[in-house]
Amino acid sequence: MNILFIGDIVGKPGRHAAASLLPVLKDRYGIDYTIANGENSAGGYGITPDIAKSLLNMGIDLITTGNHIWEHKEIIPYLSESDTIVRPLNISPLAPGKGIAVIQKPGVRPLAVVNLIGRVFMPPAECPFHASLGALVRIEQDYPGLNHILIDFHAEATSEKQALGWFLDGKITSLFGTHTHVQTSDEVILPQGTSYITDAGMTGVVDGILGMDKEQIIPRFTTSVQRHADVAAGKEELQGVVVRTDDKGRSVSMVRIKEHL
Numbered sequence: 068m069n070i071l072f073i074g075d076i077v078g079k080p081g082r083h084a085a086a087s088l089l090p091v092l093k094d095r096y097g098i099d100y101t102i103a104n105g106e107n108s109a110g111g112y113g114i115t116p117d118i119a120k121s122l123l124n125m126g127i128d129l130i131t132t133g134n135h136i137w138e139h140k141e142i143i144p145y146l147s148e149s150d151t152i153v154r155p156l157n158i159s160p161l162a163p164g165k166g167i168a169v170i171q172k173p174g175v176r177p178l179a180v181v182n183l184i185g186r187v188f189m190p191p192a193e194c195p196f197h198a199s200l201g202a203l204v205r206i207e208q209d210y211p212g213l214n215h216i217l218i219d220f221h222a223e224a225t226s227e228k229q230a231l232g233w234f235l236d237g238k239i240t241s242l243f244g245t246h247t248h249v250q251t252s253d254e255v256i257l258p259q260g261t262s263y264i265t266d267a268g269m270t271g272v273v274d275g276i277l278g279m280d281k282e283q284i285i286p287r288f289t290t291s292v293q294r295h296a297d298v299a300a301g302k303e304e305l306q307g308v309v310v311r312t313d314d315k316g317r318s319v320s321m322v323r324i325k326e327h328l
């Protein structure tokens with residue numbers, strides 16, 4: 068099975084890059100499932116139901132998110148209604164939405180996707196390590212025999228991401244980091260068959276700062292004035308990974324994607 072994961076889609080240029088490049092990538096790699104992180108897809112901050120639907124309509128099967136998920140209040144009922152968007156699992160159990168989703172297409176094995184958030188340099192959250200084990204138990208109970216499990220670990224610290232990757236080696240198919248928006252070149256198949264990358268990267272304008280207008284972000288550092296910035300304009304890129312798996316749900320390969328328009 069071939070799975071495409073798309074790193075954080077940032078604003079309209081990110082959506083445009085994804086829509087334009089998705090058919091090419093699906094064809095090139097024979098993609099069975101496409102997952103994308105959409106936490107920045109609405110103007111760089113959060114996601115709305117309409118934008119979530121537009122991502123699904125362009126051929127993304129499931130949307131993961133992160134710390135920006137609560138930016139637009141309209142997303143709150145949608146998170147509970149939709150089976151194709153997840154928010155970090157390891158936050159309050161009272162939070163709307165879900166942190167685990169299972170998708171299945173005819174003739175293809177089912178795929179479970181878990182969204183977790185880190186605790187280092189991030190807003191308060193429950194332990195992602197403990198939450199990941201709970202997720203595996205729930206998946207086994209609800210979908211016995213399901214062996215393709217992906218985790219989007221939305222976290223800042225490289226060490227925390229590497230630790231979770233090694234902690235889950237052999238228990239899941241693949242763990243990819245998101246949130247830093249900077250693709251790392253450390254993709255690897257760990258000894259027990261879990262593929263890992265610290266950060267899958269970002270989909271949007273690369274001549275900015277994490278996809279946002281650099282002329283508005285630089286003053287955040289030079290003046291300490293913290294304001295939302297606009298999405299950058301310029302060269303668009305789709306970044307992510309393609310994971311190839313075997314029938315046992317182990318990763319065979321992980322290939323980094325960095326494709327510009």
Ligand SMILES: [Fe+2]
Nearest residue numbers: 075106107246
């Ligand atoms: Fe992000």
Ligand SMILES: [Fe+2]
Nearest residue numbers: 133134135246
């Ligand atoms: Fe984030």
